[in-house]
């Protein structure tokens with residue numbers, strides 16, 4: 001009888017010990033299943049530290065802002081837009097230029113009067129949103145009597161491009177860009193201006209790409 005009692009006590013002790021160890025396994029401090037998952041990155045994707053890509057540098061933002069009365073300059077502006085994947089902004093005069101306004105053999109046509117008036121600032125319709133966002137601004141216009149049309153002065157006086165690099169470009173019958181660009185620099189004195197370029201209205205996208213390739217644009 002004693003032997004039976006001793007066996008029963010041993011069995012009870014063994015069961016109690018095994019049960020305790022199972023309970024202990026369940027409650028032992030340690031990583032919970034959720035602790036063991038990979039941390040989520042900020043955008044909600046999962047990656048181990050070894051797989052993390054270095055943050056890509058932001059692409060410079062480029063704007064092509066242009067005025068064009070007869071579409072030659074617009075043609076160039078669109079090529080630049082394509083080559084640089086830029087934003088395009090047309091500078092639209094509140095009062096559009098008619099053929100008579102552009103009849104430059106008439107001294108009294110609107111374009112000639114404006115070009116001869118140092119204070120002329122034709123109004124622009126529409127607004128350029130967030131000009132401060134752009135790292136580079138291509139500024140396009142036709143040459144009118146050796147100068148940029150006065151609506152370009154209105155544009156430059158309306159916005160601040162102090163941290164941007166400005167690249168003037170123009171189309172013309174034959175005149176170069178130099179004298180017109182010299183008159184624009186003081187209107188955005190804090191910007192970095194690159195030398196401008198004159199194009200024929202029929203310049204190809206390859207011509208434009210070759211020019212852009214040589215420019216020292218912000219990176």
Ligand SMILES: Cc1cc2nc3c(=O)[nH]c(=O)nc-3n(C[C@H](O)[C@H](O)[C@H](O)COP(=O)(O)O)c2cc1C
Nearest residue numbers: 068069070071072073142145146171172173174175
């Ligand atoms: C009022 C006026 C003045 C112009 N003056 C000049 C000039 O001084 N030199 C020149 O080479 N072309 C001159 N042109 C020609 C334009 O610069 C040329 O046709 C230009 O490509 C037009 O561009 P757009 O089609 O974008 O308006 C003048 C045109 C106009 C309407």
